[in-house]
């Protein structure tokens with residue numbers, strides 16, 4: 220005997236269907252399953268990527284230069300560095316040494332009309348050398364660049380070896396360049412170059428985040444203290460290699476390498492001090508090798524990261540009570556937070572809106588190497604994190620130098636080992 224279809228049974232059936240839909244809705248918004256494609260391999264130290272809407276990808280290699288991968292897969296060399304091969308167009312002043320070389324690349328928000336891109340590289344045009352941000356114009360055929368204009372020419376470069384870990388020339392350049400979609404300005408991250416006076420200096424452009432227009436002029440409202448170079452947005456940094464802008468409020472968030480302890484993720488405020496000051500004699504610290512206390516008190520051997528942090532903090536709130544506190548310090552470890560991006564789009568499920576941070580891996584003094592991509596759920600006020608988890612990678616981990624969200628909504632990741640991966644959420 221069939222059950223009678225009554226109004227109440229229909230209502231009950233509809234209600235249970237509705238509950239089922241809600242349940243499925245919740246179940247649907249969960250972590251995606253990832254797959255990957257090797258977009259490029261055999262590269263020499265790929266450092267950064269920047270995309271056009273159609274998937275065209277500009278990319279840099281630290282010691283070779285700038286190239287572009289077309290949606291067809293064809294690759295065209297655009298601007299080579301001294302001693303590179305395979306480039307018709309070579310800028311002989313551009314060179315690599317140690318951590319320095321050709322680094323960040325960004326596409327102008329008005330690329331469709333002005334054909335401009337921006338590249339940061341080390342250059343020998345001055346002595347000592349410097350790191351520069353160059354503006355280039357790309358040909359209609361995407362096969363050449365011209366009209367180079369160096370819009371920032373005074374970012375420090377470390378010219379000589381010093382008595383420090385990784386103490387060779389070229390250390391700590393920062394190197395990321397990114398446009399903030401909210402204000403349209405170009406943000407440039409720089410490093411302390413193992414020079415104690417640089418991060419807190421009002422006039423030296425290392426250990427900073429610069430915020431400039433496309434001619435290299437200071438953006439209005441940078442807010443640095445009186446007497447500071449007007450291009451400075453934030454200062455007191457060690458080595459910022461990651462910067463990304465939070466969807467919704469476009470707040471700048473940086474990822475910064477720590478000194479044997481405390482990689483930091485910091486939500487920036489205009490004019491803010493990151494609180495890194497490796498000068499001798501600061502914070503009760505004595506003289507330090509080559510006047511740089513960054514690895515004190517025991518730079519060549521392992522010791523408890525908490526003791527290090529107490530002695531030489533990444534954010535010295537005793538000396539600088541108003542410094543910007545990090546939202547996260549990688550559980551007091553230094554593993555190489557090299558790059559950052561925000562995931563955006565329904566395809567990322569629960570991860571939509573989370574910050575991804577590529578971690579290169581440094582196994583010093585008993586620290587786990589930790590090569591991975593972290594998913595960071597930043598608190599609304601930027602002062603802490605709601606959650607941090609490790610992305611389950613669809614490939615073997617490596618030294619993640621760059622993570623970029625592509626125009627197709629997929630994540631692109633470059634590894635020092637030579638690959639650029641496309642990571643697809645399913």
Ligand SMILES: [Ca+2]
Nearest residue numbers: 493494533534
């Ligand atoms: Ca800091």
